[in-house]
Amino acid sequence: MYTKFISLISIVLAIFLISSAAHSQMTVDQILDNMVKEFEKGIQDIDDYTVTTNMYTAEYKKTYVDGRPTFKSRVRVRGMEQLSGGAISTSSMGHSDFFDTDMFNYLKENAEYRGTETIDGARTHTVFVSELRDIVTDANADQAKNVHFFVDADMWILRKMEFDVQMEDSPGQAQTMNAIVRFQDFRTIEGMHMPFKTVMEMEGLDSAVSDAEREEARKSMEELQKQLDAMPAQQRSMMENMLGPQLRQLENMLAGEKFEIVIQVEEVKVNTGLTDELFN
Numbered sequence: 001m002y003t004k005f006i007s008l009i010s011i012v013l014a015i016f017l018i019s020s021a022a023h024s025q026m027t028v029d030q031i032l033d034n035m036v037k038e039f040e041k042g043i044q045d046i047d048d049y050t051v052t053t054n055m056y057t058a059e060y061k062k063t064y065v066d067g068r069p070t071f072k073s074r075v076r077v078r079g080m081e082q083l084s085g086g087a088i089s090t091s092s093m094g095h096s097d098f099f100d101t102d103m104f105n106y107l108k109e110n111a112e113y114r115g116t117e118t119i120d121g122a123r124t125h126t127v128f129v130s131e132l133r134d135i136v137t138d139a140n141a142d143q144a145k146n147v148h149f150f151v152d153a154d155m156w157i158l159r160k161m162e163f164d165v166q167m168e169d170s171p172g173q174a175q176t177m178n179a180i181v182r183f184q185d186f187r188t189i190e191g192m193h194m195p196f197k198t199v200m201e202m203e204g205l206d207s208a209v210s211d212a213e214r215e216e217a218r219k220s221m222e223e224l225q226k227q228l229d230a231m232p233a234q235q236r237s238m239m240e241n242m243l244g245p246q247l248r249q250l251e252n253m254l255a256g257e258k259f260e261i262v263i264q265v266e267e268v269k270v271n272t273g274l275t276d277e278l279f280n
Helices: 001-026 028-040 095-099 103-111 211-229 234-252
Strands: 050-054 056-065 068-077 110-117 121-132 144-152 158-170 174-188 194-205 259-270
Touching: 028 068, 028 103, 028 110, 028 121, 028 194, 103 121, 110 144, 121 158
Parallel strands: none
Antiparallel strands: 050 056, 050 259, 056 068, 110 121, 121 144, 144 158, 158 174, 174 194, 194 259
């Protein structure tokens, strides 16, 4: 009996070691290639789609870059149509942007594999890159450091991002904040995996805000509240519903609490006939 028990333990250990070896051999290239394959498989029947959230409406139109499918996008911030005379902001920001060819090539050349971690009950592979300076065109891109991508090991979707942000509050003086973006409540829409809830957290933001900036923000909030109070009841109600969550988060930040924004998808429409002219 003792011999059989030892043999059983040996078999279990052997299987575990084989499994662990297989996981340790995972490379950044393999992870990214699997993500691309899953993404392209999911969008093969999608020509366009529109996502309405509690904060914005984003429209996406399929296009091809170097023979690979991606999406160009147009984002309308909720309520800005009334405030800016119908102006619409265009943006390339969207959950599909992670599949940009330049981003993938940059990560393949610069990122490293950091093992596995459980996120929201799912096993993920961790891809780490020390900075995104050469890939993000924004002037402040060099402020993002120590970027971690957590990729679902089965679905090959991005479940979480975490990075440090350095903000210079005075010459030679910088504050470091930790930013976390969680993609949750994934649902499959016409084959495409989409997070219906995105939670963005910022820790340490209060320490990067000076007393003068904090006071200026309070005055701005007081002035905004005066403007809301002067509006007709229906318009005031609409603006409070739209801006209320953001104002509460700003109040929390000014009070030194954690800053958090929750983006909740309310509706998704697929293949409604969006034309290329909308994105020019």
